Amino acid sequence: MHIHLPFVFLGFVASAATAADTHASAPPLIAQDQLNNAIELDSNKDVHHLPETCPIDTISCQQTDIDTCCSPRNGLLVLAQQWDTRWGPSDAFTVHGLWPDTCEGAQLPGNGCDNSRAYTNVSNIIEESIDTTLYNDMNKYWPSNKGDNNWFWTHEWIKHGTCVTTLHPSCYATDSYQPQQEVAEYFRSILDLREKYNLFNALNASGIVPTEQMSGRRPKNTYTLQQFKQAIRTAWGVDPNVKCRGSRLQEVWLWFKVRGRDSYYPVEPWGKDSCHRISYQRKST
Ligand SMILES: *[C@@H]1O[C@H](CO)[C@@H](O)[C@H](O)[C@H]1NC(C)=O
Ligand SMILES: *[C@@H]1O[C@H](CO)[C@@H](O)[C@H](O)[C@H]1NC(C)=O
Numbered sequence: 001m002h003i004h005l006p007f008v009f010l011g012f013v014a015s016a017a018t019a020a021d022t023h024a025s026a027p028p029l030i031a032q033d034q035l036n037n038a039i040e041l042d043s044n045k046d047v048h049h050l051p052e053t054c055p056i057d058t059i060s061c062q063q064t065d066i067d068t069c070c071s072p073r074n075g076l077l078v079l080a081q082q083w084d085t086r087w088g089p090s091d092a093f094t095v096h097g098l099w100p101d102t103c104e105g106a107q108l109p110g111n112g113c114d115n116s117r118a119y120t121n122v123s124n125i126i127e128e129s130i131d132t133t134l135y136n137d138m139n140k141y142w143p144s145n146k147g148d149n150n151w152f153w154t155h156e157w158i159k160h161g162t163c164v165t166t167l168h169p170s171c172y173a174t175d176s177y178q179p180q181q182e183v184a185e186y187f188r189s190i191l192d193l194r195e196k197y198n199l200f201n202a203l204n205a206s207g208i209v210p211t212e213q214m215s216g217r218r219p220k221n222t223y224t225l226q227q228f229k230q231a232i233r234t235a236w237g238v239d240p241n242v243k244c245r246g247s248r249l250q251e252v253w254l255w256f257k258v259r260g261r262d263s264y265y266p267v268e269p270w271g272k273d274s275c276h277r278i279s280y281q282r283k284s285t
Helices: 005-022 029-044 122-127 134-141 149-159 181-196 199-205 225-236
Strands: 076-082 094-101 241-245 248-259 263-267
Touching (some): 076 181, 122 134, 134 149, 134 181, 149 181, 225 248
Antiparallel strands (some): 076 094
């Protein structure tokens, strides 16, 4: 591995730009020119994934001229967790996905961001990864509600995972990169996020627990959207988006930006709610 001077320089300029931003004054033009040169010089990079070469205090979507191995270009993300009474542990939401959006909140192309990594064997990749607990954890916390996990995980990888710029193979040291390792890393990082932003526990802490399933046309034992939002605001200081079909709870979305390469922190939601009364039913599993 060689010393990576142009990049260290880029990091320096980038933090200078951050400081300038917070004081609402433009960086001097000379710095901008040097920044462009730095990016030019840096185009033959092969080592970028090393934390010590990335500034740790960048905030996604706040700077444009930042190396996309160090700060995700699609830096506004949705963590979608689902509540499906037929799947997953009775005391846990399961994962739908982590979806990078553009910094303007727009969705990325439906076919993802990198055809060359549109793997169709994601379940195998996960099963054979060096992360020996990943496959079991995926089956437990990320089941497809259509019963085909490989299809579901493959879809999530191709459409969303390939858009995480910090996981591009060019960001890894060539001498240590194992093909497809970023696929397993993508899923592991999301399972970790689910655990950290554990919706079941956050709701429970505000006394919101699943209620008995009721047959019949009119939902009973429902919660209000406001109760859901307040519980999550109490836990993490932001509102979620809450998604229902009719009154039946389907998903809760949390929005994130990223500090440094991969430190996710919650931000206010950019999407819409589709619930009024929320039927949060006990799971039958
Ligand atoms: C998955 O598919 C890719 C591309 O076809 C292949 O290179 C890789 O070996 C496969 N991985 C596993 C674990 O089957
Ligand atoms: C739910 O909250 C109650 C107290 O409000 C606590 O005793 C219980 O352990 C919590 N359950 C879970 C699963 O966190």
